[in-house]
Amino acid sequence: MYNPLLQIGGSALACPDVTRRRLLKSMMFVTAALALPALPPDAVAAPLSADQKTTLFRLARDIYPHEGFLDDTPYQAVVDAIIVEAEGSPAVADLLSKGLADLEERSQRIYKTNYTAIPKPEEREGVLRSIELTDFFQKIKGGLLMGLYNNKELWPKFGYDGSSWETGGFIDKGFDKIDWF
């Protein structure tokens, strides 16, 4: 589904009142783009290793953490869909393997261990904040936004009702009931 709200980067349009922060962000997008040279169309994507898949899953749980609230299933579904996509697209496979390599490099440099072995969630979040503007991170985040919060199966857990017109709306179902003040 095309969704411009989930696109990042776009064109770093020159405009007179561009802020410094924006300019820096635009430059980061450019850097991210430069780090991903176009692959020849017949390049064969190396499948992700078991370790890489585990890291991807940890990363997914860390982007929108819901411990004790959501189980692994919806996260795994998002990660699996991205892995399947990578199997058919050398560009996506390259995005994933380079993004994961970058993540591991940062984890080793700062915490002397693999990303998944960093014990504290806030430390892992710190590492992720340093890559949050990359296409790699945004691809996983975009998938999760839809897979967790636009997922009708999960809506009851959040207390969100979804479509109501088929059952006559809420006019006779207590839409005006409030009792705590």
Place this chain on the structure above:
Amino acid sequence: MSAKFDLNDDSLVVIVGSGAGGGTMANELAQKGVKCVVLEAGKTLSLDDIENDEWAMFSKISWLDKRFSAGGWHGAVNHPGLPAWIVKGLGGSTVHWAGVSIRFQEHEFKMKTTNGEVVGANVIDWPITLAELEPYYDKAELKMGTTGDVTGMPHLPWSADFKVLAEGARRIGYTKMIAGPMSINSVDRDGRPACQQIGFCMQGCKLGAKWSTLYTELPKAVETGNCEIRTNCMVLTIEHDKSGKVTGVVYADADGKQQRQKARVVCVAGNSIESPRLLLNSASNMFPDGLANSSGQVGRNYMTHMTAGVYAVMPGEVHMNRGTAVAGIVRDEAHNDPKRGFVAGYTIEKLALGLGFLSAFLVPGPTGWGRKVSGALEKYKYMSGVWICGEDLPQEQNRIALHPTEKDQYGLPAPVVYKTDHPNDTNMRIHAYQQMEKIYNSLGSTEIYNLPAYPASHNMGTNRMSEKPRDGVLNKWGQSHDIKNLFVSDGSQFSSSGSPNPTLTIVALTIRQAEYLAEEMKRGNV
């Protein structure tokens, strides 16, 4: 009963767009016996297309053609391809609007007189007054089915969510809490049913209880036999003759083929990005800066309203999604009182978001993730929130410009939408955040999220009316100062944004404009 007009018929009024302005213009003219063609860039929609699903409808009805956000607002980073949240489809943005139908206050037509010069802004008075527009506000409310005194239709009942806001407002001393005026039927009226509190107003009302030109003005216009609607027809340029009068439009039809429709009069109603873009894209040897642009103001003074969101976790369950999207408003800050640190005012509007949109907008853009976001979303059913809608000052550099190299799918230069806050906007937004914190604290909530502006659904001012031709594009009838048979019939006419949601005022202006246009045609003046 639909009319079918010849491309060479030069007796027609050609209307570009089918939303609040274009759809209303079509019906007003058709009822008076004036023959018109509506050219709508988007596809035909019907109630069958409408789903109670935020993202599905976003994909189905939004204007997603190539556009660029620019300027100092956060959207230039967070919403780079979506400066505005408006509709491409039959009925235009009346499919998406929430139904809030507030009239401008008297002083909102004369901001220059009221507050004098504001440094850095390009403020003018409207060339019309509230007294002149009042009879047309009455007609607009009767047409749209606006709850309140004119129609005699009661306001909608208070939802639990609005009761929460109203109670907080009461606790900090506010008194102007009201569940209307809304152009949503509270009783069956005009062949449309009463609201069933299904929610999803902004995804298109599945019942047709909310006014939209899609199922009111447009079919009524067609029924007269005086109006033809052509969908999937994107107008590319407006043409003119040697005398400078417009002669018709060139458009791309559903098959992508270019057609030339002749016209006696052209009414542009494509919303405040596309309307000035069309005038700019129609530049010619005679009008090198674009049509109707001797003032240089076409595309400038782009206003979106000063907007913000505030969502908070309540001590008890709210279920904000149960009921109309905008269940009520608070108007205690809508007046003009510079002592607050800003001129003009704002309205606090209850706004329910579903889980899908809240997850995308609570912290918008690439940095919106992490424990803070996910933790808040777990408390969805405890959340209540508002949208702040305040007057946005016109600034010349906030504008619609043509991209020098990027083109859309029709081969036209893509629009670049520049928007930067004036310090007045910033001060007003801070004030609103502070007031909302007091309201939510009074209810025992301490977990409060301040949201920046959404991509704008209220887009105004880019072809503004002005008393003097050098200050704006249109006269007080929405008629081009430069070209007598060229009119603009949408929110781009607004001389200032006011604080009210714009649709009611667009409809009132259009009814008045149609009356004037029909008379002028009868007299042979256009």
